[in-house]
Amino acid sequence: MAPPFPQAISVAELCGYLGGEADDAVRIDGAGHTVLRGVAPLASAGPEDLAFLGDFRYRQELAGTRAGAILLGEPDARAARSAGARSTLLITAFPQRAFARALRALYPEVYPDAGLARAAAPTVHPSAQLAESARVGPYCVISQGANIGPGTVLYGLCYVGPGVVIGADCRIHPFVTLHHGARLGDRVIVHPASVISSDGFGLTAGSSGPEKMPQVGGVLIGDDVEIGAGVTIDRGALEDTRIGSGCKLDNQVHIGHNVALGQKCVLVAQVGISGSTTLGEGVTMGGQSGAAGHLHIGSGATIAARGGVINHLDGNGLYGGFPALPVREWRRITAATHRLSDALVELRRLRQRVAALEERLGESASEPPEV
């Protein structure tokens, strides 16, 4: 059961909402007046639920479903009727994309209540600028010179440091720190407890041990970036750390100072990228992978989960392992190590056989010590 608060909407209304661009047209096969109040998997959906068939392997569930409506592609629609499904069908060429929109329609965002914010007015420095349509929840701190764009929502308990700029239509969740002149583009989402633009790990050799090198750069984040929960992105040492437009960062990712991510990179949970490393566009890094500092990973490269990058990597390749290698090579090595202990036994036997041959031929068997 999905949490609050779906709203009731008819299939016809939903269809109007979904059909944006020409490519994305959605047509109805069945009763347009069916009222939907939520979304559920085919198997458990009821007559007021929208179900979604995104993978043909679930076609077998079409026959028995009680879903009020099903969103699916053309071939699946035919399969649904053949299977005897009686639900209203919403048919489109791009069902995934339409489903994303349907979820937005049925589960509208719940904003911080305006009444709450009045009761616990955020603390806003007089020099800060808030667009009229921005909503700032309770117990937020908005520091001197900060600038918050129209349509942006801060859910409450957020810290916006001096000189921070937030674009339009952003969503800043609780316990987010936007520090030291961070600048966010439009439609940026930052999930709870993430820290943008805190000091990087800069040390210099002091007279009696490591000393802090002050960090004075910032963080520059493009448009349409989503940043998970518990992420840390360090400010640059002198210049900016950069996160390109369209990048998606999962939870607990760490980005060191002066890193630059090209557009549309995807970093899965618990990835770490050390200082000054740069990624091209569309790089994907799997969960718990990492990259050492001062490297470049080319556009379109993919690092498998847990891969550890310690050299520059060409674009468009698929890499894995530690040190990260082309994935085919890495798999070959892994497979070979799985055969290794048998090979060591074989090696020993072979050594005995060679020694036997040598003895038979009267060779001076100057045997090296056994492995």
Place this chain on the structure above:
Amino acid sequence: MAPPFPQAISVAELCGYLGGEADDAVRIDGAGHTVLRGVAPLASAGPEDLAFLGDFRYRQELAGTRAGAILLGEPDARAARSAGARSTLLITAFPQRAFARALRALYPEVYPDAGLARAAAPTVHPSAQLAESARVGPYCVISQGANIGPGTVLYGLCYVGPGVVIGADCRIHPFVTLHHGARLGDRVIVHPASVISSDGFGLTAGSSGPEKMPQVGGVLIGDDVEIGAGVTIDRGALEDTRIGSGCKLDNQVHIGHNVALGQKCVLVAQVGISGSTTLGEGVTMGGQSGAAGHLHIGSGATIAARGGVINHLDGNGLYGGFPALPVREWRRITAATHRLSDALVELRRLRQRVAALEERLGESASEPPEV
């Protein structure tokens, strides 16, 4: 030295507090009126300290201890007297369990001060329901439709989102986010800066790159669950992410959307579990281990620290390495790789010896190039 604030209690009072169920009976050998004001290790304990002997390897410290009282098992009690220990003894069949209770007796919880909360009243939406005995510390935000059970404590600076349900006798520490309809059972502890039920990492292929797939599921947490600091648990995509009763999660654990943990799983620090993976009951995952998505790990399985699971795993097994294998196999491979560079030298020598034999016998030595 332990931080605030132990309370003074006599051995007799403590004994009364410890002896709950029949199995757990505790008897006193020595002066019941000894007053205790804290807990310390055998070696450094003074006459007002309770010491604990939980491991026979520390028996040697019994002779010299100045502890006011010692909590221990029957055989250790005899050893203590033989060694000439003069402390009062608290003797029980289950000393670990009794010690846990003794710590609770001597170090009562320090709640957020009621005066503080009045000075900085939390912000509570009129539609939220708080049990009368719940305590909500300063600067908490309690959103519309939230429900907080009796005896539950929020330490302050917590965010409770719309529709969130918290059971009885829970402890929610500062900077915890309970988001999007998270539902917690009874006696759940959430340590600081953890994020429950923020959006999972759901992407779909948009017309020009990865696009966000809205997440509308929640998180369902059973009873007696403990969640460390800096943990992130993603809400389900459509249905709920589930954490079974009695699960214990250490700091900085990440749980992806639609993951389901059976009862009493133990996840050590910095573990990451990708979306839709399910664990049976009583699974243990060591520190910095991880599991890929859409897998099942059977009940009672144990993953060694840093293990990386990329296949389904049977229950009750012990696994390690990356890719995770039965631990015996993984150790065999690791040991073999340690012998590998010697083996390569041996292989080369053997090749030379075979070549010598072949030459001697006039074989056509069609040597392949050297490795």
Place this chain on the structure above:
Amino acid sequence: MAPPFPQAISVAELCGYLGGEADDAVRIDGAGHTVLRGVAPLASAGPEDLAFLGDFRYRQELAGTRAGAILLGEPDARAARSAGARSTLLITAFPQRAFARALRALYPEVYPDAGLARAAAPTVHPSAQLAESARVGPYCVISQGANIGPGTVLYGLCYVGPGVVIGADCRIHPFVTLHHGARLGDRVIVHPASVISSDGFGLTAGSSGPEKMPQVGGVLIGDDVEIGAGVTIDRGALEDTRIGSGCKLDNQVHIGHNVALGQKCVLVAQVGISGSTTLGEGVTMGGQSGAAGHLHIGSGATIAARGGVINHLDGNGLYGGFPALPVREWRRITAATHRLSDALVELRRLRQRVAALEERLGESASEPPEV
């Protein structure tokens, strides 16, 4: 471009600020009245920027720079003039160290605005003690018996638990939890969303599964410690977890209960150290490395990134891999595994050649099955 708010300062003033101790003397070659308003890399610096030459590899950029002033060492100063650089030079024997000071001079700290703090006064328990020169930002909670030293700054939205002691001149960033009697020395920096002294992961076997073992120790942090964002340091079980003076912890580091770090250890991002492990002085652990519990790592040891320590390690060594080995050995093994699949092919060929020899000599070729 660096974020706010550099201040204007003449080269002569800056020089006065830099020259502290005799060793660190800085002299001017050029116009002392040049006004600086920021710092920038040689290549992009303008006439009001200070540039820094810290690495001779950048000497080629001296010729074309438009920087108002350059901070550099004696040999580089000669090179600068030979290259025709017209900037004012600031010349010193220790340019790195001087540059750290220059950054502090040009980018003074921006404190939480006093006006803001008045508008949203922090919540301070009457029994807490704040030095008159301490600054506490909005929405901080300062609990009973806490003590905050002179010159210390809490940026706002911080939680200071009962009995916590913070020394002089510390910087505590937003969303930091200082819990359960944590004690911090002087000049300690804690970056956002870090958690100091929350409960460690202590479990005992209960009658029906793992049960919480109460944690009653604290955390003791020395002077000049810097703690990154999203770090978790667990309180000790009975006694204190200890972080020695001068330690530097990067983001998302996890420190288990009863760990003790000697002075001046450096832990890079996402390191995890399990309970009761101790580090000597000056230990360095690379990013994403980890150590199992109850181990000792000797002073001056270095663990390479992603190393996994599962045995005691001697001081001053360089270790890597999992299980962590002396780095030379680890590299030898890694290199050998890269040659492994070729070696397996070679082994097979050799086996055929030996079999051929045996056959020729009429040996009883009792072949074992192929690997």
